[in-house]
Amino acid sequence: MSLALWQSIPLACVLLPLGSAALTAFLPGRWARRWCLxxxxxxxxxxxxxxxxxxxxxxxxxxxxGHYPAPWGNELRAGPxxxxxxxxxALVMLLSMLGGLGWLDRHIAEEKHALYCAxxxxxxxxxxxxxxxxxxxxxxxxxxxxxxxxxxxIAVRSSGPALLAATRYMIMxxxxxxxxxxxxxxxxxxxxxxxxxxxxxxxxxxxxxGAYHLPLTVVVAVMxxxxxxxxxxxxxxxxxxxxxxxxxxxxxxxxxxxxxxxxIFLLLKVFHRVIGLETIAQTGIGDVLLFFGLAGMIxxxxxxxxxxxxxxxxxxxxxxxxxxxxAGLGLGTExxxxxxxxxxxxxxxxxxxxFISAGGLYTGESGDTDFSRLSGAALSAPLAGAGFTIGxxxxxxxxxxxxxxxxxxxxQAAAAIGGxxxxxVLICLILSTLLNVLYFFRALLILxxxxxxxxxxxxxxxxxxxxxxxxxxxxxxxxxxxxxxPLLQLVRSGLGLLD
Amino acid sequence: xxxxxxxxxxxxALFGVGLTLLMMxxxxxxxxxxxxxxxxxxxxxxxxxxxxxxxxxxxxxxxxQSMEAYINPIPAGLVLTGIxxxxxxxxxxxxxxLRLYRRYHTLDLDEITALARKEED
Numbered sequence: 243m244s245l246a247l248w249q250s251i252p253l254a255c256v257l258l259p260l261g262s263a264a265l266t267a268f269l270p271g272r273w274a275r276r277w278c279l280x281x282x283x284x285x286x287x288x289x290x291x292x293x294x295x296x297x298x299x300x301x302x303x304x305x306x307x308g309h310y311p312a313p314w315g316n317e318l319r320a321g322p323x324x325x326x327x328x329x330x331x332a333l334v335m336l337l338s339m340l341g342g343l344g345w346l347d348r349h350i351a352e353e354k355h356a357l358y359c360a361x362x363x364x365x366x367x368x369x370x371x372x373x374x375x376x377x378x379x380x381x382x383x384x385x386x387x388x389x390x391x392x393x394x395x396i397a398v399r400s401s402g403p404a405l406l407a408a409t410r411y412m413i414m415x416x417x418x419x420x421x422x423x424x425x426x427x428x429x430x431x432x433x434x435x436x437x438x439x440x441x442x443x444x445x446x447x448x449x450x451x452g453a454y455h456l457p458l459t460v461v462v463a464v465m466x467x468x469x470x471x472x473x474x475x476x477x478x479x480x481x482x483x484x485x486x487x488x489x490x491x492x493x494x495x496x497x498x499x500x501x502x503x504x505x506i507f508l509l510l511k512v513f514h515r516v517i518g519l520e521t522i523a524q525t526g527i528g529d530v531l532l533f534f535g536l537a538g539m540i541x542x543x544x545x546x547x548x549x550x551x552x553x554x555x556x557x558x559x560x561x562x563x564x565x566x567x568x569a570g571l572g573l574g575t576e577x578x579x580x581x582x583x584x585x586x587x588x589x590x591x592x593x594x595x596x597f598i599s600a601g602g603l604y605t606g607e608s609g610d611t612d613f614s615r616l617s618g619a620a621l622s623a624p625l626a627g628a629g630f631t632i633g634x635x636x637x638x639x640x641x642x643x644x645x646x647x648x649x650x651x652x653x654q655a656a657a658a659i660g661g662x663x664x665x666x667v668l669i670c671l672i673l674s675t676l677l678n679v680l681y682f683f684r685a686l687l688i689l690x691x692x693x694x695x696x697x698x699x700x701x702x703x704x705x706x707x708x709x710x711x712x713x714x715x716x717x718x719x720x721x722x723x724x725x726x727x728p729l730l731q732l733v734r735s736g737l738g739l740l741d
Numbered sequence: 742x743x744x745x746x747x748x749x750x751x752x753x754a755l756f757g758v759g760l761t762l763l764m765m766x767x768x769x770x771x772x773x774x775x776x777x778x779x780x781x782x783x784x785x786x787x788x789x790x791x792x793x794x795x796x797x798x799x800x801x802x803x804x805x806q807s808m809e810a811y812i813n814p815i816p817a818g819l820v821l822t823g824i825x826x827x828x829x830x831x832x833x834x835x836x837x838x839l840r841l842y843r844r845y846h847t848l849d850l851d852e853i854t855a856l857a858r859k860e861e862d
Binding site: 379382386389390393394397400402403405408409412417419420424427430436 | 760822837844853856857
């Protein structure tokens with residue numbers, strides 16, 4: 243099979259940031275920032291072209307690396323679903339970096355900017371690789387690269403709490419990596435393959451014959467729990483508030499918006515493409531994920547309500563939103579999966595908008611985010627305030643915004659299932675939305691409080707860039723909300739519903 | 742009765758010891774050691790899975806090219822990659838420990854947490 247030039251774009255999306263990361267580490271800070279932004283913009287552009295091409299191509303294809311045939315060579319696989327995720331991840335990363343430049347100057351010494359850019363690019367490469375790879379061991383290696391890059395992005399402020407948060411993050415993630423690797427090895431031992439399609443065929447044979455039921459359950463359990471720990475599903479969320487609450491805005495936006503999503507996307511591929519939804523249903527792991535997802539939806543929102551710090555409130559809100567995604571995965575139907583994917587993309591867009599625009603609202607020299615000092619902050623920085631408001635409304639689920647699309651899709655998927663599981667999802671969805679309204683409106687009322695003006699922070703550098711980023715991220719939220727129907731169609735065709 | 746999967750049993754036992762230490766120990770350096778143990782356990786398991794008793798290492802000797810003569814080389818390659826990843830993780834983790842120690846003069850995670858909380862207020 244001969245490949246068209248555009249079919250190499252996924253490979254370029256992985257290799258370009260990898261090469262750029264090695265290069266930027268040696269550039270002076272200013273040029274490193276420029277190169278990093280240029281590379282991210284290039285990847286975003288390429289991904290956009292790729293989405294259009296794959297939309298007209300209409301199906302997915304495998305890309306043999308180095309043109310070695312299937313059982314021997316490594317493979318990438320790309321279809322509508324991967325293309326959409328790749329585009330949103332690249333775009334959000336570019337805008338987060340752009341919007342966080344101002345605080346980067348204040349939080350990180352100039353001579354370390356090159357290394358920061360290198361880490362961002364490594365993160366980008368590993369995200370793209372997790373989206374496109376068709377090989378479980380390659381996925382493991384890029385998971386580890388992402389974990390290391392993310393840990394250093396947390397620690398880079400070198401304040402005590404940031405170092406502690408990075409250490410906690412590393413400890414949890416190392417346990418999770420070991421579990422995931424164990425799952426990959428067990429699966430290799432059972433099937434003799436590392437590529438996703440051959441494993442899928444063998445697993446279906448095993449499931450049909452009824453042999454190895456227990457080992458298959460163990461495989462699904464260790465892989466799901468490994469990736470759930472990494473993406474901060476509810477009982478494993480302890481590192482989240484510290485990690486998102488202490489890092490610089492660009493790091494927080496990327497960590498909450500993208501890093502956890504990369505792992506979830508991989509879990510989705512494992513469920514859908516490697517093991518198969520029917521086999522997952524037999525193991526009962528989906529119900530466990532559903533339970534913890536629902537628990538996270540409620541507990542994360544309740545905890546967010548009791549925070550007196552803006553950034554920590556956003557971090558707890560992330561815990562709740564991850565709960566939504568896992569609830570969608572746990573439903574175990576393809577409607578549930580597509581709701582999970584749409585929520586993943588919508589949350590990537592709105593949580594990064596919230597963290598970036600919150601960066602424009604911080605007060606004081608070092609960026610204080612205690613609510614007691616934020617009253618009227620939005621009035622002194624109207625653009626950031628507007629961005630924060632749009633993000634908050636999107637998470638709450640106002641129509642024409644991203645959050646509405648995904649919550650509606652999740653509710654429809656739950657209603658289609660019915661039974662106690664479906665009802666539980668619907669009830670938790672309503673409860674959690676009410677809690678969202680409560681804590682976000684409290685924040686909005688404080689931020690837009692008339693009469694008092696917050697002290698404000700000394701003017702940051704790169705104001706145009708951050709204004710541009712906030713505007714673009716707001717538009718992205720509107721785009722996901724308005725283009726809901728084609729987006730859902732894209733995701734469903736990517737999941738193989740329409741083919 | 743002879744045990745033919747003794748390596749796997751040892752690997753799982755080692756994994757359990759490492760995981761317990763990782764969760765229970767408050768000392769950061771012990772946690773790093775524990776993490777190395779869990780990783781070694783996983784690699785031992787993988788290497789054991791690739792071994793076929795009675796066969797030789799996959800290096801062609803005396804022109805013997807039959808597949809039946811050698812063990813499966815893929816797990817060995819995977820273990821090698823895994824070791825590299827594990828070394829990188831340990832290095833990052835140790836450097837974090839070093840910086841925490843320089844700042845708080847202790848390696849006890851609970852003490853560091855208490856000190857960091859005091860610093861934040």
